[in-house]
Amino acid sequence: MDAARAETRTDRPFADALADLLAARSRQEIVAYERTFEQVGSALYRWDVWAAAYLIGGGCSDDAFLDFRAGVIALGQTRYDQVLASPDSLKHRYWAECVGQSRHAWSRCGHAAVRCTKAGRRSGSSGS
Template identity: 45%
Template structure:
C-alpha cells in the first residue's frame, strides 16, 4: 500500500466520521464521541471537524477489509510518514502548541497530524507555522489541552488482528534522519520561537515574550521535557539519527492499539 492509497483511506475515514457525527437536535455531541472525559481535547472534533480518535477507529475498520499483506504494507507506510514528519521545526511547533513535547509526545502529535488528512499533514510538515491557521490549534490556544492521538499509531495492529485473529508480523521498520542542528535550541525560548514561528508565537505567547524561556528559571533550563538534549530521556537529544526501537520488533501495542 503506497502513500496515495493510505491517504485515500484516511480521507474515507474522515468523511465517514464527519457524515455520521452530525448531532441530533439538542444532543450536544456527535456519534462516536465516547462521552465526556473519554478522550483528550486534541482527539475530539469540533467546528465541522471529525473526531480524530473516531477517524482512527474507522481507518482500522477500513484496513481490516484489506488482505493481510496490504495491512502490513499500511503499517510500513504509516511509519514512513512518521519518519517524514520527524523534523526539528515541527517538534518546536508541537512543543509550543502542547506546552512541552517529549519523545513520545512528539510521536502522538504527529499521529494526530496524520489523522488530519494529507493536505493538512503535507502543509504543516512543509511549514510548521501553518499550524496557527488550523481551527483545532486555535481552539486549544490558552488552554491546557494537547493535540495528540496515540490511537492512530495502532490502526494496522487492530486491523490485522480483526482481519486474521493474529498479531501484526514484525516486518516494518522506521529510521529517523538527523534533526536539523540549526534548531538545537531550548524550545522554551519564546523570543527564538517567535522569530522562527511567528504565527504560533502570536497565538500562544503573551504580547511580550519572556526573556529567554517560558519559565521563571534564570538559566532557561527545564528538568523534564527539553528538546535541546540537556534532559535525560526526553526531548530531542537522544533522537538525532536514531534507529527507532520499534523497528519491526513485533512488540505488543498499548491497550488502545498505540505502537510504542
C-alpha cells in the same frame, strides 16, 4: 485517512473508523499501510515540527510527539504537505481540526494496523 474521516461520528472515533477500514483489507494492504504510515511519520520527525508541537501543546514529550505526528497524518495529505513545508502553518488549525480527538485517540490511529490484525478484525482472507 480521508475515508476514515468521512466515517467518523460522535459515537465512532476516527481511530475506530480507520481500524475498521483496515480490517476489510488484505494482510498485504495492512502491512503496506503500516509501512507508509511509518515513512510519512518519520518525515515529520524534525526539530522544527517538534518545536511547533511544543508550542501548540505547551510542551511535548517524545511520546506526545509521536501522537502529534499521527494527528498530523490523520489530517490528510494537504495538511501533511503544509506541515512538511512549514510547521508554523499548524499554529491555529491543528487544534481546531482535532477537536474531539484526544492525544490517546491519535496514538490509537498510529497503531490501527496492529490493532486490527492482533484483534483478528481483518476480514480479508487471502492476503497473507
